[in-house]
Amino acid sequence: MRGKFNRLKNRLDRNLSDNAVTRYVTFSALYAAQGIPEGITYFALPAWLAMNGKSPMEIAALVSVMLIPWSFKILIAPLMDRFTFLSMGRKRPWVIFGQIGLILSFLNLGLVPDPMNNLNGLMIAGFLVNFFGAFQDVATDGMAVEVIPRKEQARANGLMWGSKTIGLSLSLIIGTWLINNFGFSFAVFSLSLAVAGIMIFPIIFKERAGEKLLPWTPGKASLVSKKTQLKSWTHIFKSLYRVVILKSSLILCIGIFILGIMYGLVDTLLPIFSIQELGWTNSYFSNILSTTNVIGGFLGMFIGGYLVDYFGKIKMLTIYLILLTILIGVFAFITNLWSSAIIMIAFILCYCTLYTFLCIAVFASAMHLCWKTVAATQFTLYMALSNMGRAAGASLLGILKTSFNWETVFLTIAVIPFILIIIIQFINLKRHRIIVNSFDVLPVKVSTPPIIKNKEYS
Template structure:
């Protein structure tokens, strides 16, 4: 107990040092004789430029900058005064208005013009005496010069201090009452793990073999990442570059996104309709993967995809129905077969695998499409998915199940009676029961607040590239390379630590540590020009937050009732997606009000809110209460 107290005291001291150094931060000089540069970025969610109207003077520059968008955009002036080029997911294009080019200019994003993605630039004449005006006298207010500010809304960290002191006291209190708040729940089960027969490696089914569980779930998560990365990044960008109109592209995106938006509807269906002889979830996974392969193969028969948009749209819809089905079925399978003490560790493997799949489908295929073409990218996916499909094809969930409908049962026992078939009325009654527990309801709340701090993600490119002078290539290499690797390492470390010390403990301690790192980052503005410092602090913040995320996923699995696992866990994941959307929508209003440092402080505060959401969740409540209600 004393050791933990010393650790938190050290973190507070680190905080104090950071605050002191922030008070002595140096001015970053700007050349006042140069014209002003105004950045215009994009809001891909609402298909808008941000801001969509700006006012400049002659000699000023407009810079169109966005990075890593899901959709490709460009900026083209109506009379071709400026043109950022073909639609791209990452753009860095500037245009300086020369003397005499005053007036009002309209520009559009060509793929999304029909959706109102237009902008206006008002250019005022340069004042006659502008070049002769004396330099303003030096300011006596040093505080205003000490900030690399997006806006002038600086809030000193001193105003945030009471909150962080309160959270420090709260974490210390939770540490002293760790048994009451279930911080060490995994440690309490360690003594029983070795004695659990299902933890052995004596069989080959998913229930019996830990190795089979890890291999199958990780392979399926790679398969989930590949099509999502391909559809949302590679394929959409290809069609935009090929000149598909805004209306047609919207049609495709609507059909492609719809199955993912309502994927939770699959939950009751896969819980209701089952083929017990082959397992609860495995038949649905095989159906989904077979459908994905068939649709991808069928796309190769389309002679010219950009001129057969309606047919491509139908295939988009069907393909994403199958990918969403696999996503829901795989999550339900994980809830069914993983042992309670495996959630943290195996989840880290699964989400790392999904990131790898996303890289393959998005960055990987998106890079080589210039060499092999769109059909070549599709052809490359098919053998990958076929190989992944072999994993569940030759695995069974439980002893006594069949590999195929015509084959003999594998192992001893029968599963027809073990897996009870239910109608929809019973399933919805079970869903009602599952969400009647306090921990299940708090799980919804936690899922809704986990990603509110994501408003900071779109801010980072502006800070690094606009203010600190990083090139777009440097930033992309860091974000898409080092930071992604650090995220994977954070997943792995978080899973291992959660298994050893308990998932809730890692969530609470890591969330508080992440908040301290984020606030420390914001306070040390004088070090932002140091590339090594920025790389290290960004990596640390990403690593620790990845440990938070992976253990929250595991916690959601622990409070999910396996009888409705396909519905309940998918519901939590849907709430997490909604949380990210809310976080991104907070970016514009917060950026309009505050400077960079204050944005870091706000993000740190929101990261600590996760502690409040997690502290009252009892990881064992669902299993304990259901054991009381249901006979053995």
């Protein structure tokens, strides 16, 4: 019995930097924790409001406000790079703090009185949920960039994003059922228990060997953490500027923002279009979107990362964007078939699958461009730009739908991935990596990067 206990203890003592399984399980769980409140705030809640006659402008305004905190990530990340409780790891203390905030803010969402007729209250509570969701996301991404080896990044992103998608989908389908049968508050309180349960992962697994599990337990800061910890704001922002001004990084910033606009448009459009235009109920919509998201999530977990590893990040990004352009463009022209449930379900399934695969490729590319010295801040900059695009896209939908019909809205959305196909061809991941690796042996100063003759794309 003692032998079994010791073996179990040794397994639990494994740290993220040394054990692949521990990394995959922990980061997948943390991403699932983000997906649960997102399923309620981005889909179940808008679908419920649409079902009860709220206008596209009102729903779009609510979603856009709830998305705003994700743009604040770029302000949070430098704080995490500059300050931490180093003996518990560079990012793990922040992950724990963010997860606690996410649990409490999600519970607070369930306390909004008369939510159907209290959109301002929903906006404030939803804003707080997404603020702590963004906070936890910044810390989790920063920790992932630092402890996941480059050769595992695509696979890890597949598992992480797939887990988030599945968490979002299960939250959507269960949350919608609970809202319809027991009320909004009961639904939120019930799902918050799952978010609270995930808290165990950042508590029992450490970043590196020898660190403290909790503030009052024995341990000390690792040499790796001490070496990479930045000790001044000047150093952080000079280092960030040094890597972000590289050509591939700048192009990715532009591309991610534009892609975020498409995400925001489609995410806000789906519940409104399917319920108010096609006559679906919020339960039917939730069941369809959840099922298609789960399928897309599983495919992303087991295939998405592999495809990116095997064929290359830029090549797969190009293929996914071509397929998205065709999918949305064709759908815009078949208005006579929109009333067919099979056609609509097929569209949602194809979009959700391509969305998941595209996110995996984008995240893997962003991680590849990161310099570990400012990994959290740099990666967060990319994700913040994406979320700024999402908020802009959500707001833009209300304007587009007020001025144009649904066919024009879909055609407008189809133009976005077409533009991105051209933009991303100017990203050269190998050349960028060579330059960034040279930063580790050169003094930190803002200078023009060396010219390296390497035309090969990854």
